[in-house]
Amino acid sequence: MQLLRPPGGCGKRMIGLSLVLIGTLLAGGVFLAARGSSVFAETFGDYLGWKACAECHEDVASSWQKTRHALAFEHLKNDGKEGVPGCVRCHVVRFDEDGGFIDMDLTPELAGVQCESCHGPGKRHVADQEEGNNIVARPDMACCRQCHTPGQDAHFDYEKKVHRVHGP
Numbered sequence: 001m002q003l004l005r006p007p008g009g010c011g012k013r014m015i016g017l018s019l020v021l022i023g024t025l026l027a028g029g030v031f032l033a034a035r036g037s038s039v040f041a042e043t044f045g046d047y048l049g050w051k052a053c054a055e056c057h058e059d060v061a062s063s064w065q066k067t068r069h070a071l072a073f074e075h076l077k078n079d080g081k082e083g084v085p086g087c088v089r090c091h092v093v094r095f096d097e098d099g100g101f102i103d104m105d106l107t108p109e110l111a112g113v114q115c116e117s118c119h120g121p122g123k124r125h126v127a128d129q130e131e132g133n134n135i136v137a138r139p140d141m142a143c144c145r146q147c148h149t150p151g152q153d154a155h156f157d158y159e160k161k162v163h164r165v166h167g168p
């Protein structure tokens, strides 16, 4: 269970998942298929969408709604690029992960750059906030750099921009 906790950054689950899979391989390849699929089932559904966060973090949620992150998917639509995976991946919650954005029919609640794009999957935190636990508390520069790449945003300045993630 510990291995599945977000290790930091944006709380990418894949690292934990790989560790579990490696461990499983070491423990005995025979059970790989069965163990692997139960890990998958556990990861799926861990991203809830910002409305789940707004229940308790109303102020942050309402000021985040005024940011460009919140409008990131709308801006893709305006360009007619909402169906292009190479564009979508940086304009939604976790397009590259189990439980992340798929498309507007299946996962409309995960469109836009939301809380969980930076803080990682929120399901466990929502179920138990003991000392603000079970969530990435301070997403670091590596988290931002997954989307604010040198190609997309050559002059990205973490220290300057981090103060604007929740809005003005």
Ligand code: HEC
Pocket (backbone or CB within 6 Å): 048, 049, 050, 052, 053, 054, 055, 056, 057, 115, 116, 119, 121, 122, 123, 125, 126, 129, 131, 132, 133, 135, 136, 137, 138
């Ligand atoms: C049921 C209420 C509740 C919900 C829903 C909730 N939170 Fe929290 N959250 C809390 C409480 C309580 C704290 C602890 C506040 C404190 O320590 O001052 C907290 C703390 C945090 C922290 C700071 C953690 C730290 O260690 O300082 C972050 C980040 C956070 N929440 C993000 C989220 C996100 C993202 C979501 C949606 C996926 C979410 N929360 C949903 C109640 C909630």
Ligand code: HEC
Pocket (backbone or CB within 6 Å): 010, 068, 069, 071, 072, 073, 075, 076, 089, 090, 091, 092, 094, 113, 117, 118, 139, 140, 141, 143, 144, 145, 146, 147, 148, 158, 161, 162, 163, 164, 165
């Ligand atoms: C999932 C991808 C993703 C992540 C992670 C991400 N961003 Fe962004 N960010 C975007 C996109 C896409 C936009 C542009 C949205 C639009 O205008 O359509 C943007 C816009 C911004 C803007 C407003 C435009 C600007 O450049 O001034 C700020 C500020 C910003 N991001 C800061 C951050 C910071 C700080 C982090 C890390 C803590 C971060 N972002 C993490 C994708 C991301």
Ligand code: HEC
Pocket (backbone or CB within 6 Å): 075, 076, 079, 081, 084, 086, 087, 088, 089, 090, 091, 146, 147, 148, 149, 152, 153
């Ligand atoms: C590697 C991540 C990434 C990919 C892939 C990506 N974007 Fe973005 N996009 C960003 C970031 C970060 C910003 C904000 C930085 C900035 O404003 O320069 C942004 C800003 C935008 C904006 C708002 C700012 C503007 O220029 O009007 C639009 C619209 C946009 N992207 C459309 C697209 C389209 C269309 C594609 C696919 C061709 C795409 N993006 C692919 C990360 C990405």
Ligand code: HEC
Pocket (backbone or CB within 6 Å): 050, 053, 054, 057, 060, 061, 062, 064, 069, 113, 114, 115, 116, 117, 118, 119, 137, 138, 139, 140, 162, 165, 166
């Ligand atoms: C672009 C990345 C990004 C997004 C989107 C984002 N956050 Fe944060 N959040 C951060 C960073 C970075 C910090 C740490 C800020 C600091 O320490 O200066 C933080 C801190 C927090 C904290 C603890 C400190 C505080 O300011 O209260 C809470 C709670 C929180 N975020 C909740 C949310 C919720 C809820 C959402 C969505 C409505 C959200 N965040 C969206 C990056 C983000």
